[in-house]
Amino acid sequence: MPHFDLVIIGTGSGNSIPGPEFDDWSIAIVEDGLFGGTCLNVGCIPTKMFVHPAELADAARHGRALGVNAQLNSVDWPGIRDRIFGRIDAIEAGGRRYREGPECPNTTVFAGRGRFTGPKALHIDLHDGGTSSVTADRFVLAAGSHAVVPDIPGLADGTVPFHTSDTIMRLDRLPASIAILGGGYIAAEFAHVFSSFGVAVTQIARGARLLKSQDLDVSAQFTKEAAARYQVLLNTKVGGVAKAGDGVELQVEGPDGQHAIKAELLLVATGRRPNGAGLDVGKTGVGLDGHGRVVVDEFQRTSVDGIYALGDVSSRYQLKHVANHEARVVRHNLAHPDAPISSDHRFVPAAVFCDPQIASVGITEAHAVKAGIPHAVKTQLYGDIAAGWAREDTGHFLKVIADPATGLLLGVHAIGPEAATVIQPLIQAMHFRQTAHDVARKQYWIHPALSELVENALLGLPEATGR
Numbered sequence: 035m036p037h038f039d040l041v042i043i044g045t046g047s048g049n050s051i052p053g054p055e056f057d058d059w060s061i062a063i064v065e066d067g068l069f070g071g072t073c074l075n076v077g078c079i080p081t082k083m084f085v086h087p088a089e090l091a092d093a094a095r096h097g098r099a100l101g102v103n104a105q106l107n108s109v110d111w112p113g114i115r116d117r118i119f120g121r122i123d124a125i126e127a128g129g130r131r132y133r134e135g136p137e138c139p140n141t142t143v144f145a146g147r148g149r150f151t152g153p154k155a156l157h158i159d160l161h162d163g164g165t166s167s168v169t170a171d172r173f174v175l176a177a178g179s180h181a182v183v184p185d186i187p188g189l190a191d192g193t194v195p196f197h198t199s200d201t202i203m204r205l206d207r208l209p210a211s212i213a214i215l216g217g218g219y220i221a222a223e224f225a226h227v228f229s230s231f232g233v234a235v236t237q238i239a240r241g242a243r244l245l246k247s248q249d250l251d252v253s254a255q256f257t258k259e260a261a262a263r264y265q266v267l268l269n270t271k272v273g274g275v276a277k278a279g280d281g282v283e284l285q286v287e288g289p290d291g292q293h294a295i296k297a298e299l300l301l302v303a304t305g306r307r308p309n310g311a312g313l314d315v316g317k318t319g320v321g322l323d324g325h326g327r328v329v330v331d332e333f334q335r336t337s338v339d340g341i342y343a344l345g346d347v348s349s350r351y352q353l354k355h356v357a358n359h360e361a362r363v364v365r366h367n368l369a370h371p372d373a374p375i376s377s378d379h380r381f382v383p384a385a386v387f388c389d390p391q392i393a394s395v396g397i398t399e400a401h402a403v404k405a406g407i408p409h410a411v412k413t414q415l416y417g418d419i420a421a422g423w424a425r426e427d428t429g430h431f432l433k434v435i436a437d438p439a440t441g442l443l444l445g446v447h448a449i450g451p452e453a454a455t456v457i458q459p460l461i462q463a464m465h466f467r468q469t470a471h472d473v474a475r476k477q478y479w480i481h482p483a484l485s486e487l488v489e490n491a492l493l494g495l496p497e498a499t500g501r
């Protein structure tokens with residue numbers, strides 16, 4: 035049985051671990067799917083490569099208010115798809131070739147599915163039909179997560195064809211209609227893309243609002259705008275799914291009682307579950323929490339000496355920038371186990387790439403109220419700064435929440451143009467403990483850029499009272 039200094043399971047952020055500091059280690063990489071993991075192949079990158087053409091296709095909608103009378107003639111789905119995956123698939127193949135090739139002489143790549151069989155012992159079902167077993171001094175569990183399929187008759191038993199984010203981006207052609215189950219990130223982004231491309235979208239959410247983990251005002255504004263663009267069924271449960279001709283029929287129950295929804299395709303976007311159970315991590319003594327996540331400490335160490343975990347398999351943040359951050363921590367700690375560094379999860383930002391765009395970091399206003407955290411709030415409308423006013427923007431805003439005593443930011447929530455880019459100075463302020471008024475007044479803000487939204491929001495907060 036081959037023995038390695040290090041085995042890495044998963045080539046998403048896990049693939050960034052091997053570096054020059056490990057040139058004298060023997061390393062095995064085990065990958066069951068596409069090289070490069072979720073973000074590159076079926077996640078952040080391709081979705082955002084669809085989002086940009088979607089924005090272009092949708093531009094005519096916004097142009098009307100400004101006197102631009104344009105219309106969308108057609109969308110070349112195969113062309114868009116093939117441009118995206120032509121680029122991505124080449125990176126996937128190149129990444130695999132690099133790790134298998136002469137540039138990485140100390141690395142062995144196993145294409146197959148790993149699962150633990152005993153302490154620091156991994157069995158691999160290889161894609162070529164064979165099997166292998168390896169042991170190692172150290173393991174990095176970077177096996178990510180997978181789409182959850184709810185236990186709904188017709189879905190869970192596999193009788194009705196449906197898509198998840200893994201498959202929906204490679205469709206042969208655009209459907210005329212699509213039903214999207216779920217009210218979270220993936221549902222929101224694909225509803226935007228397909229609706230922009232002219233597909234009739236019906237989104238079904240069991241809650242009263244879309245993107246319900248967002249600040250209440252953000253979620254309410256987003257839900258209102260989404261409902262104006264495509265059909266949104268809130269407070270609605272799906273009782274069953276059946277085949278109907280070339281499409282699907284969903285039995286739903288909502289505020290209007292029971293009825294059926296027909297669509298050509300169904301996209302299920304109801305969350306992602308960490309892959310720790312599939313790895314059988316218990317066999318090597320590693321524990322899972324109630325959400326199926328591998329349990330790690332702040333140094334990304336599991337309870338077993340020499341076994342680390344990172345990213346979706348262990349993190350409560352299913353975000354690529356978090357997986358990358360944790361991978362940098364693991365890389366350091368593998369090389370310096372006696373001087374470990376910890377992950378910094380204090381201010382984790384996230385964005386939803388829809389129209390309108392959403393970005394946030396820190397606590398929500400509702401959380402501050404519920405937890406009794408002293409706070410001051412300023413909500414700055416895009417329409418009240420020059421760049422937003424020029425766009426005739428309505429309804430979009432940046433909400434900043436600060437500690438009234440220190441002037442330090444506690445939370446930031448934006449919905450509107452370029453929200454993800456606009457809030458970055460505030461993420462920086464939180465990390466470097468800059469006060470709201472210092473950030474606003476101790477630098478220039480380019481006029482009349484969208485960033486003036488940040489300046490004005492911060493100036494709207496009261497001066498710190500001091501402790």
Ligand SMILES: Cc1cc2nc3c(=O)[nH]c(=O)nc-3n(C[C@H](O)[C@H](O)[C@H](O)COP(=O)(O)OP(=O)(O)OC[C@H]3O[C@@H](n4cnc5c(N)ncnc54)[C@H](O)[C@@H]3O)c2cc1C
Pocket residue numbers: 043044045046047048064065066067068069070071072073074076077078079081082146147148149176177178179199220309312313344345346347351352353354355356357387
């Ligand atoms: C549609 C979609 C859009 C997203 N958009 C964004 C975004 O815009 N911004 C953002 O920050 N995040 C986004 N995410 C989340 C982001 O993709 C993930 O948080 C991130 O990729 C997780 O990285 P990871 O390294 O932990 O896991 P992954 O990249 O998933 O890598 C895990 C790898 O492990 C392999 N594996 C699993 N089990 C085994 C096994 N038993 N044996 C061998 N190999 C195994 C898998 O095949 C996979 O390649 C998106 C996710 C999805 C699904």
Ligand SMILES: NC(=O)c1ccc[n+]([C@@H]2O[C@H](COP(=O)([O-])OP(=O)(O)OC[C@H]3O[C@@H](n4cnc5c(N)ncnc54)[C@H](O)[C@@H]3O)[C@@H](O)[C@H]2O)c1
Pocket residue numbers: 184185215216217218219220221223239240241245303304305306351352353384385386387
């Ligand atoms: N822009 C980004 O950063 C981005 C984009 C896509 C995905 N992601 C990551 O991927 C993760 C997974 O995305 P997601 O949209 O699948 O999950 P999500 O957690 O964002 O949303 C899941 C949705 O499914 C609903 N749901 C759950 N179980 C259900 C059931 N049985 N029946 C009906 N509805 C049900 C939930 O109420 C929720 O609305 C996200 O949490 C996010 O971290 C990030």
